[in-house]
Amino acid sequence: MKETELMEPAATGPWPSPDETAKLRERYILPLPGPMYSKPLQIVKGRMQYVFDETGRRYLDAFAGVATVSIGHSHPHFVRKLSEQIGEYLHNPALYLHPSLPRYAERLIAKLKTANPALEACFFTNSGSEANELAALIAKNFTGSHEFVAMRHSYHGRTLMAMALTGQANWRHSMPYVYGVSFAPANYVYRKPDSMDARQFTQWCVGELEDAINASTSGKIAGFYAEPINGVGGVITPEPEYFPGAYEAIKRHGGLFIADEVQTGLGRTGRKFLGIEQWGVKPDIVTMAKGLGNGYPIGAVVTTREIAAAVKGKLHYNTFGGSPAQMAAASAVLDVFDSENLSENAHQVGGYLLGALGKLAERSGCIGEVRGKGLMIGLELVKDKKSKEPAPELALKILDACKERGVLIGKGGMAGNVLRVKPPLCITRQDADAVVAALSESIAGL
């Protein structure tokens, strides 16, 4: 049996019922919106693109633990390398040397050469939020400005700075945020005014970005945060001209271009390592997390030597970032990413899936748009294709129905009406067919 062949889950239980776990969770965890689905799902095992509930039922994981599992749940090479390292030496504070840190940094930097050959200085964090927080600190030190522009509908994480950069009311608690963040419109072509075509709307968005800088900042900014294709906000996929135009505007005002690649990095958009490469823009700072560790906590900030020099000699530290275990996990991810040619797979299977979902949209009255690139796909649900009124209640029903058919997908968007399909990068065409069949049957059964 090949290592990656699928096995039925071992009976490592006995497991509590989902109800019992839900009650215990309710008792001890902060009362925030919790598990999805009208009947919560309990997952106790993962193998590659599949997960299993406590009864051993298998589901195709087309949401990858929120776009996080990149090479596959518990990929055998990943498990072996991580276990070996944990058995040997797990935690090394930055006070002492360990070769895994610079070696992995060298490998990651080599992957970013095509995006910007000057990206040569790394720092490792525990999460995407922390990476975005540090990127802001670096940009402020380098530019001497504290003002940023972010995009409406964006999501950059949960620290105070990351929340301040997030352009969605439902992710903002009412409190004083970090000062100095202004917002520019997303290049959300599906919801553009009828009076403009896509090209005019894109030019308008770039103009509005510059207007936001002129009207709401001192005119000299520290940087612009961009998700190359947005994630939580509903997979809003810009026109190819948007980011090159935005880049020029940012540069006219002294800002750094910060690509938040937490979801789009590690080949998810197909063929390119970073999502921003799809748009031909050279980022000054890149932040990554999620897929880098295939579920093991890691974030990364990568910038140029020139920019990094701005924090030279200043203290900055985190306890866990860059640990030998983190580096082993992330190196194993890169091994598999290369040996299994996963960004090509994301391109091939993603293109196939996008095509099939596009056809499904033509047949169904409730899918207003299918968009994305590679294995970063969104389906915007509407009550009526003409009025485009969002249909968040349909999204909930379809998620439930797909789960009953053994396929897990996610949702997002400001109105909660965008289905998100972001599977592990190892899925096959047969899996893609299973996603389309589950969606098609679920919509037919509404």
Ligand SMILES: Cc1ncc(COP(=O)(O)O)c(C=O)c1O
């Ligand atoms: C684009 C983007 N940036 C930042 C984050 C925050 O990452 P983390 O949850 O690891 O803090 C996320 C998380 O979903 C994200 O999608």
